[in-house]
Amino acid sequence: MIDIEIDGKKLKAEQGDMIIEVADAHDIRIPRFCYHKKLSIAANCRMCLVDVENSRKPLPACQTPVADGMVIRTASALARDAQKAVMEFLLINHPLDCPICDQGGECELQDVAMGFGRDVSRFTEGKRVVADKNIGPLIATDMTRCIQCTRCVRFGREIAGIRELGAVGRGEHMKISTFIEQSVDSEVSGNIIDLCPVGALTDKPARFKARAWEMRQTDSVSPHDCIGANLHVHSVRGKVIRVVPQENEAVNEVWLADRDRFSHHGLSGSNRLLAPMLRQDGEWRETDWETGLAAAAEGLRKVVANHGGVELGALASASCTTEEYYLLQKLMRGLGTQNIDHRLRLGDFSQQSHEPLYPELGVDLADLELLESTLLIGADLRKEQPIAALRLRKATRSGRVVSIHDRQVYDNFDLTRDIRIDTGDYLPRLASLASALLDRIRDQDGPLDVRVPDGVDQLLKDYPADDEAASAAEIIATGERKAVIVGLGALEHSSAGHIKRMAGLIARLAGASYGQFSHGGNSAGAWLAGAIPHRGPAGAEVSSNGLDAKTMLTQQQQGLLLLNTEPGKDSAWPEAARQTLEAAEFVVSLTPFADDEAFDYADVILPVGGFTETSGTYVNVNGRWQTFRGAVAPPGQARPAWKVLRVLGNLLELKGFEYVSSEEVLANVQGRLDAEGEKVRPKWQCPEELPTGGRVPDPQNIYAVDHIVRRSAVLQATSDGQDRSAAKRPNLSPFHNIMGLP
Amino acid sequence: MSAETRPLTDMLSADAMARIDAWIAKFPADRKRAAVLSALRIAQAENDNYLSEPLMKAVADYLEIPRIAVFEVATFYTMYHLERPGRHVVSLCTNVSCMLAGSDRLLQVFREQYGIEPGETSADGRITLKEVECMAACGGAPMCEVGQQYHENLTTESLTTLLEGLD
Ligand code: SF4
Ligand code: FES
Ligand code: FES
Numbered sequence: 001m002i003d004i005e006i007d008g009k010k011l012k013a014e015q016g017d018m019i020i021e022v023a024d025a026h027d028i029r030i031p032r033f034c035y036h037k038k039l040s041i042a043a044n045c046r047m048c049l050v051d052v053e054n055s056r057k058p059l060p061a062c063q064t065p066v067a068d069g070m071v072i073r074t075a076s077a078l079a080r081d082a083q084k085a086v087m088e089f090l091l092i093n094h095p096l097d098c099p100i101c102d103q104g105g106e107c108e109l110q111d112v113a114m115g116f117g118r119d120v121s122r123f124t125e126g127k128r129v130v131a132d133k134n135i136g137p138l139i140a141t142d143m144t145r146c147i148q149c150t151r152c153v154r155f156g157r158e159i160a161g162i163r164e165l166g167a168v169g170r171g172e173h174m175k176i177s178t179f180i181e182q183s184v185d186s187e188v189s190g191n192i193i194d195l196c197p198v199g200a201l202t203d204k205p206a207r208f209k210a211r212a213w214e215m216r217q218t219d220s221v222s223p224h225d226c227i228g229a230n231l232h233v234h235s236v237r238g239k240v241i242r243v244v245p246q247e248n249e250a251v252n253e254v255w256l257a258d259r260d261r262f263s264h265h266g267l268s269g270s271n272r273l274l275a276p277m278l279r280q281d282g283e284w285r286e287t288d289w290e291t292g293l294a295a296a297a298e299g300l301r302k303v304v305a306n307h308g309g310v311e312l313g314a315l316a317s318a319s320c321t322t323e324e325y326y327l328l329q330k331l332m333r334g335l336g337t338q339n340i341d342h343r344l345r346l347g348d349f350s351q352q353s354h355e356p357l358y359p360e361l362g363v364d365l366a367d368l369e370l371l372e373s374t375l376l377i378g379a380d381l382r383k384e385q386p387i388a389a390l391r392l393r394k395a396t397r398s399g400r401v402v403s404i405h406d407r408q409v410y411d412n413f414d415l416t417r418d419i420r421i422d423t424g425d426y427l428p429r430l431a432s433l434a435s436a437l438l439d440r441i442r443d444q445d446g447p448l449d450v451r452v453p454d455g456v457d458q459l460l461k462d463y464p465a466d467d468e469a470a471s472a473a474e475i476i477a478t479g480e481r482k483a484v485i486v487g488l489g490a491l492e493h494s495s496a497g498h499i500k501r502m503a504g505l506i507a508r509l510a511g512a513s514y515g516q517f518s519h520g521g522n523s524a525g526a527w528l529a530g531a532i533p534h535r536g537p538a539g540a541e542v543s544s545n546g547l548d549a550k551t552m553l554t555q556q557q558q559g560l561l562l563l564n565t566e567p568g569k570d571s572a573w574p575e576a577a578r579q580t581l582e583a584a585e586f587v588v589s590l591t592p593f594a595d596d597e598a599f600d601y602a603d604v605i606l607p608v609g610g611f612t613e614t615s616g617t618y619v620n621v622n623g624r625w626q627t628f629r630g631a632v633a634p635p636g637q638a639r640p641a642w643k644v645l646r647v648l649g650n651l652l653e654l655k656g657f658e659y660v661s662s663e664e665v666l667a668n669v670q671g672r673l674d675a676e677g678e679k680v681r682p683k684w685q686c687p688e689e690l691p692t693g694g695r696v697p698d699p700q701n702i703y704a705v706d707h708i709v710r711r712s713a714v715l716q717a718t719s720d721g722q723d724r725s726a727a728k729r730p731n732l733s734p735f736h737n738i739m740g741l742p
Numbered sequence: 743m744s745a746e747t748r749p750l751t752d753m754l755s756a757d758a759m760a761r762i763d764a765w766i767a768k769f770p771a772d773r774k775r776a777a778v779l780s781a782l783r784i785a786q787a788e789n790d791n792y793l794s795e796p797l798m799k800a801v802a803d804y805l806e807i808p809r810i811a812v813f814e815v816a817t818f819y820t821m822y823h824l825e826r827p828g829r830h831v832v833s834l835c836t837n838v839s840c841m842l843a844g845s846d847r848l849l850q851v852f853r854e855q856y857g858i859e860p861g862e863t864s865a866d867g868r869i870t871l872k873e874v875e876c877m878a879a880c881g882g883a884p885m886c887e888v889g890q891q892y893h894e895n896l897t898t899e900s901l902t903t904l905l906e907g908l909d
Contacts, residue, residue: 163811166808170875180795180813733808734772
């Protein structure tokens with residue numbers, strides 16, 4: 001710690017900190033454009049000039065490290081003069097078209113110009129104009145407004161890893177552009193909208209829809225992956241205009257994936273279901289809630305009466321709220337069935353009783369960036385959990401990553417070993433890797449220590465380590481911070497249970513943490529709330545296991561309740577699912593959409609709200625409970641799903657459905673958890689043998705993972721949405737030429 | 743797609759590839775990027791003195807760097823041409839010293855006699871004009887470079903004669 005003084009305030013600072021960081025930490029505002037705390041230092045805008053005692057000229061606060069005894073003035077005459085002069089330079093080529101600029105009202109340039117600009121321009125010469133370029137459906141460009149701060153360029157180079165934008169040309173002719181006519185295709189591209197301090201890069205679909213000061217901001221959480229990125233939903237008069245990130249260092253830092261940011265357009269189309277629908281004599285008829293709910297309750301009751309509870313089941317997407325899951329399972333269990341599941345993409349349930357209380361990553365998201373060695377098994381982070389990919393990319397500045405996958409995936413970080421295998425070879429490869437780790441332990445530690453569970457020797461003897469396994473083992477056993485992570489590709493494997501057990505073994509042998517990513521935005525919540533057939537809320541034991549999603553969908557089922565899911569698209573068994581649903585006696589679907597596939601096979605369809613229209617809680621892959629409120633009301637007669645489920649419970653005369661708010665439901669879940677959650681403590685057990693072969697379903701497109709994303713036209717129009725994304729590994733930006741990255 | 747994904751080895755002679763490889767070998771293996779200037783220069787020389795879009799892509803892929811990184815370099819340095827130039831490239835300095843010494847009048851010569859602006863090529867395909875920054879010949883301002891030859895202390899007359907003398 002050293003002592004410095006800024007504007008007369010005596011402050012403690014860390015050696016090596018830049019002046020601007022210390023000032024920011026103490027709420028002393030220094031104007032800036034190019035500086036951003038998450039990006040390397042460019043020091044190219046010079047807006048942050050400050051007056052440093054004993055320095056002959058003003059110094060850039062973003063690039064000047066503090067020194068003991070330094071006396072800094074951010075608003076002395078010298079500093080102000082410098083700042084004003086820079087401001088004047090920056091405005092020379094700026095069009096000053098604020099009245100027609102979407103950034104107006106939330107523009108850093110506008111704000112700083114208010115503080116430091118002159119009232120009247122002395123510049124009478126012509127201004128430069130930069131032709132706009134269409135860089136895709138998500139980001140509107142107006143490059144004449146660009147002040148060349150290069151934040152957007154640095155984002156691609158440093159954070160996203162795949163550089164699409166660059167500074168093209170020289171001197172006064174320099175402009176920010178893509179290569180020739182290329183578009184910006186990154187799955188995290190929207191972040192440059194937030195980074196751009198001016199109106200050069202703005203949210204294209206939100207363009208000209210509303211002014212910043214008209215919008216109402218509601219905190220929310222993204223439902224599309226298990227990260228649970230924190231959002232601000234901006235709405236005007238009951239309509240969502242856009243979504244921007246809410247900063248949360250422990251979750252998404254300041255970033256959002258494009259899927260988090262642009263999915264809400266899926267809810268604002270004309271395809272919303274506005275009233276309950278009833279199929280009568282083969283025709284769909286609009287009806288009121290009373291009739292719709294009564295029909296739903298009656299249908300469910302009849303299935304149970306005619307066929308017994310085993311013929312009734314419920315399927316929910318992996319992105320429902322914890323409250324919805326809880327009420328759904330309470331409803332089904334109240335009706336006498338344990339058939340409830342959200343795991344529509346999984347194919348192996350044989351090991352489900354060995355699972356922990358809920359799917360967990362085993363390492364904090366924030367700590368991903370500190371990992372020295374990581375083993376990814378069947379993970380495609382960039383397309384599955386884009387925010388996690390950004391974290392792991394940071395880890396690769398010094399750490400090493402080994403990936404095992406049965407298909408080619410293109411990460412935005414360098415892999416130290418990229419092990420491509422056949423789909424049926426996950427287990428033998430993992431076993432051989434475990435053998436290699438065992439060999440290392442034997443070689444290094446002499447006698448085996450406690451880390452090796454019983455039966456492992458026997459199991460592994462048929463899978464000796466080869467050279468590849470030995471070299472991968474060397475990587476994943478080295479270092480202090482190590483993680484083994486199972487991704488969606490492996491989880492969907494027909495031997496996923498054993499793959500997870502082998503991954504767990506590898507983690508033990510390597511001294512690494514073990515965990516997995518999970519489907520949708522709230523798999524963890526589904527497990528905790530009991531939306532699984534073999535455990536009740538908080539892991540409570542059930543009288544007998546119900547049917548899992550695969551069995552329900554691939555074998556006959558007379559009655560099905562669908563919550564926010566279209567199994568013909570969401571499940572790993574699309575054809576079989578459609579057949580089952582078409583053959584079922586009674587299907588009721590709760591969906592926000594009038595073009596839901598349920599219109600092909602359901603009997604009752606009830607309109608519910610999407611994630612911006614309901615209150616609820618998602619639990620992320622670190623077990624972080626994130627509660628949010630609805631930002632806008634659902635359209636028409638649509639209602640939040642938790643309310644619909646509650647009323648259904650009442651109509652069916654089930655006990656304990658007297659909730660008046662989603663908070664009460666949540667309190668109920670959490671109460672159960674306090675009471676019994678600790679009981680689920682699965683131990684790692686050695687399998688007797690490893691199954692061979694296996695299959696995986698076709699991977700889901702990044703923009704097809706749920707019913708909302710699938711309906712976001714802007715996301716569907718991107719190259720990822722069109723499946724046009726790079727057919728080869730993009731050339732990544734290396735770190736070695738980047739200085740001063742935080 | 744096929745044209746744009748052609749590898750560099752298909753586009754350049756073996757000799758050129760060998761020279762590029764020699765440059766790459768001068769730098770650490772993970773820093774092939776350092777060879778970008780030389781690679782572009784060698785590639786341009788074999789492609790009618792200009793860098794086409796497929797050629798820039800191929801260079802980027804060969805050096806395993808983002809395409810935009812090659813494009814940045816190619817657009818920054820005036821000795822790279824992104825369009826097929828005329829037989830002679832005339833680089834006219836318009837930086838401060840040359841400007842003070844009258845480079846504006848020289849620009850006018852190109853406009854009036856050949857109808858071209860910086861970046862354009864005369865109709866007869868003889869002359870391409872490039873506007874460049876200081877060439878470190880301020881002592882002889884205003885100046886231009888033709889090919890690799892500097893011509894200093896230019897006047898509108900001497901420039902006219904110079905240009906007329908180009909074949
Ligand atoms: S487009 Fe925006 S972020 Fe990019 S350099 Fe210009 S002003 Fe900066
Ligand atoms: S913020 Fe310091 S130079 Fe731009
Ligand atoms: S300004 Fe023209 S050579 Fe220096």
